[in-house]
Amino acid sequence: MSFPGSNARALGLVVSALFVLSCASSQTPGAEEPKAGAEAEAFVDPLPSWNDTATKAQILDFVRGVSDPDDPAFVEPEARVATFDNDGTLWVEQPVYAEMAFALHRVRDLAQVHPEWKTQEPFKAVIEDDKEALIAAGSHGLVEIVVASHTGMSTTLFENIASEWVRDARHPKFERPYTELAYQPQLELLRHLEANGFKTFIVSGGSVEFMRTYTEVVYGIPPERVVGSSIETRYEVQGGKPSLLRLPEVAFVNDKSGKPVAIYRRIGRNPILAFGNSDGDLEMLQWTTLGSGGARLGLLLHHDDAQREYAYDRESKVGKLDKALDAAGQSGWVIVSMKNDWKTVFDED
Amino acid sequence: MSFPGSNARALGLVVSALFVLSCASSQTPGAEEPKAGAEAEAFVDPLPSWNDTATKAQILDFVRGVSDPDDPAFVEPEARVATFDNDGTLWVEQPVYAEMAFALHRVRDLAQVHPEWKTQEPFKAVIEDDKEALIAAGSHGLVEIVVASHTGMSTTLFENIASEWVRDARHPKFERPYTELAYQPQLELLRHLEANGFKTFIVSGGSVEFMRTYTEVVYGIPPERVVGSSIETRYEVQGGKPSLLRLPEVAFVNDKSGKPVAIYRRIGRNPILAFGNSDGDLEMLQWTTLGSGGARLGLLLHHDDAQREYAYDRESKVGKLDKALDAAGQSGWVIVSMKNDWKTVFDED
Numbered sequence: 001m002s003f004p005g006s007n008a009r010a011l012g013l014v015v016s017a018l019f020v021l022s023c024a025s026s027q028t029p030g031a032e033e034p035k036a037g038a039e040a041e042a043f044v045d046p047l048p049s050w051n052d053t054a055t056k057a058q059i060l061d062f063v064r065g066v067s068d069p070d071d072p073a074f075v076e077p078e079a080r081v082a083t084f085d086n087d088g089t090l091w092v093e094q095p096v097y098a099e100m101a102f103a104l105h106r107v108r109d110l111a112q113v114h115p116e117w118k119t120q121e122p123f124k125a126v127i128e129d130d131k132e133a134l135i136a137a138g139s140h141g142l143v144e145i146v147v148a149s150h151t152g153m154s155t156t157l158f159e160n161i162a163s164e165w166v167r168d169a170r171h172p173k174f175e176r177p178y179t180e181l182a183y184q185p186q187l188e189l190l191r192h193l194e195a196n197g198f199k200t201f202i203v204s205g206g207s208v209e210f211m212r213t214y215t216e217v218v219y220g221i222p223p224e225r226v227v228g229s230s231i232e233t234r235y236e237v238q239g240g241k242p243s244l245l246r247l248p249e250v251a252f253v254n255d256k257s258g259k260p261v262a263i264y265r266r267i268g269r270n271p272i273l274a275f276g277n278s279d280g281d282l283e284m285l286q287w288t289t290l291g292s293g294g295a296r297l298g299l300l301l302h303h304d305d306a307q308r309e310y311a312y313d314r315e316s317k318v319g320k321l322d323k324a325l326d327a328a329g330q331s332g333w334v335i336v337s338m339k340n341d342w343k344t345v346f347d348e349d
Numbered sequence: 350m351s352f353p354g355s356n357a358r359a360l361g362l363v364v365s366a367l368f369v370l371s372c373a374s375s376q377t378p379g380a381e382e383p384k385a386g387a388e389a390e391a392f393v394d395p396l397p398s399w400n401d402t403a404t405k406a407q408i409l410d411f412v413r414g415v416s417d418p419d420d421p422a423f424v425e426p427e428a429r430v431a432t433f434d435n436d437g438t439l440w441v442e443q444p445v446y447a448e449m450a451f452a453l454h455r456v457r458d459l460a461q462v463h464p465e466w467k468t469q470e471p472f473k474a475v476i477e478d479d480k481e482a483l484i485a486a487g488s489h490g491l492v493e494i495v496v497a498s499h500t501g502m503s504t505t506l507f508e509n510i511a512s513e514w515v516r517d518a519r520h521p522k523f524e525r526p527y528t529e530l531a532y533q534p535q536l537e538l539l540r541h542l543e544a545n546g547f548k549t550f551i552v553s554g555g556s557v558e559f560m561r562t563y564t565e566v567v568y569g570i571p572p573e574r575v576v577g578s579s580i581e582t583r584y585e586v587q588g589g590k591p592s593l594l595r596l597p598e599v600a601f602v603n604d605k606s607g608k609p610v611a612i613y614r615r616i617g618r619n620p621i622l623a624f625g626n627s628d629g630d631l632e633m634l635q636w637t638t639l640g641s642g643g644a645r646l647g648l649l650l651h652h653d654d655a656q657r658e659y660a661y662d663r664e665s666k667v668g669k670l671d672k673a674l675d676a677a678g679q680s681g682w683v684i685v686s687m688k689n690d691w692k693t694v695f696d697e698d
């Protein structure tokens with residue numbers, strides 16, 4: 001396979017954004033139990049999977065304020081836009097992003113029709129599950145994995161392949177489908193926002209076509225409200241049938257400063273609430289909270305719960321939370337502690 | 350101003366798509382009066398500005414069928430996606446696209462701080478309203494006009510400038526604000542579709558940032574459901590304030606085969622109804638009606654009404670309708686005659 005220089009570089013970029021191979025565990029042990037809420041609440045709790053902490057009160061207050069015409073924080077319904085990162089914010093991103101697990105699986109599948117891969121890196125490393133060799137293959141190797149797994153087919157075929165994987169795959173730690181590893185507290189928050197006139201959007205570094213195979217069913221968010229990275233496609237008509245062919249060229253990298261760019265281009269309005277969990281969300285939170293006046297809420301999920309999920313932040317290769325954690329204080333962003341603020345993590349049914 | 354070669358070419362492309370300078374009128378005289386509907390209808394007519402023709406019946410039948418769970422044509426509400434071209438489909442596009450009129454106006458405004466433009470093409474031609482010289486400046490000249498009028502400023506400033514023009518400008522023939530030149534029959538159709546569970550989208554070659562200054566107020570379509578061409582923007586933080594700077598580089602050309610690409614990437618579902626009026630909509634109608642099974646409706650507005658609006662098709666430089674007109678027959682697309690199918694064109698209040 002050959003790449004024009006600039007495409008290879010761009011693809012390398014999106015690969016870096018999407019797929020970080022993590023071998024070293026950076027989990028820290030969780031010791032304390034979640035703190036129980038101080039008082040029982042008299043109203044029907046829209047966020048029962050959240051503990052009754054100051055964090056929860058702040059979220060509920062914000063939503064109440066912007067929805068109340070008599071409150072100085074009131075925001076017209078059409079401007080109530082909320083954006084959520086996906087991996088690590090709405091569902092589990094450790095030990096590797098689901099999309100990376102899919103890409104590796106797909107390469108192993110394709111190896112049956114590519115006998116030459118048995119001796120050819122990075123495919124050899126994928127087939128043999130040789131993490132050292134995979135890391136040694138570097139970003140160029142990852143580009144080849146993404147190209148092999150994500151491109152050179154119609155959009156319809158890709159959707160079928162990705163949907164099948166999402167249905168059948170199991171998370172290595174939880175041994176459940178990834179789709180059951182959406183965070184229950186976040187599903188409640190999405191519904192609470194929508195019940196109060198918000199339009200909710202996913203704004204993620206993941207590829208939009210992969211995400212859409214599950215986002216509507218899992219999060220109740222329709223495809224037009226899912227914003228992601230994307231590759232180029234080419235429109236073709238063959239035998240009277242139109243199709244879109246997936247090309248090995250990046251169209252857009254929806255990470256870091258790409259997030260405000262995409263929010264502006266795709267949503268066309270500044271969010272008043274943004275929820276992320278990593279440095280990839282820093283600019284989205286800046287754009288949301290510092291871009292214009294009025295009530296704004298920036299939230300960062302801190303994975304500090306090795307017992308129930310994972311604990312990682314500044315040193316993690318997946319979902320690194322370092323600069324955004326530093327910026328949170330002066331920007332007034334709320335750090336949501338998985339350990340302390342969430343009563344349950346997953347739907348246990 | 351200098352352009353990297355590929356950007357200049359890409360910008361030339363979007364300019365060609367967006368802004369065709371038309372001097373020669375290709376209007377043909379309209380002679381007949383609109384035919385009156387044959388019978389009064391017993392139900393409350395959702396499309397009172399449409400004559401009671403076979404076209405109207407076909408549209409109403411389609412909407413009724415896909416919305417009726419007992420009809421074989423039934424489509425689940427979430428899949429009821431309708432896409433509309435903008436210029437020439439939802440509002441007037443002659444004698445030049447509104448966005449082109451805006452660009453020319455903006456250049457004349459900026460000439461006050463660019464005295465050198467008095468002797469420098471293409472600006473000289475714009476300032477002197479010299480159509481011959483403008484055409485002679487070719488696509489490179491148009492690129493310079495678009496760059497001067499559309500880029501090198503923050504998104505916020507651009508929105509303000511564009512909104513002001515949209516508010517103050519008057520159409521040369523109708524002497525009314527462009528925003529009053531939305532087609533009344535189409536506004537009724539948008540509302541009728543939405544009342545039947547459709548999600549309506551604008552999918553236009555115009556730039557998304559320009560369109561959004563009026564699309565919500567004029568068409569009732571929120572910004573996240575407006576898909577257009579776009580330029581690159583760069584995220585910047587200065588003095589703690591984030592902004593997006595508009596760059597002289599094209600991000601996406603949403604015309605012809607770009608429309609299916611954008612529909613897939615942005616909407617994430619195939620439309621079941623698409624409405625266009627020019628060859629720029631050919632691929633969108635193919636993608637909608639030939640892409641997959643089930644009830645589908647492709648519509649083309651034919652501007653054959655010189656008396657009330659304009660009459661143009663195969664020879665027009667703005668909104669050329671030639672290949673799509675040829676394709677309509679074999680593809681089963683419905684040709685909507687402005688003259689015969691529309692009782693009124695504009696809201697006369």
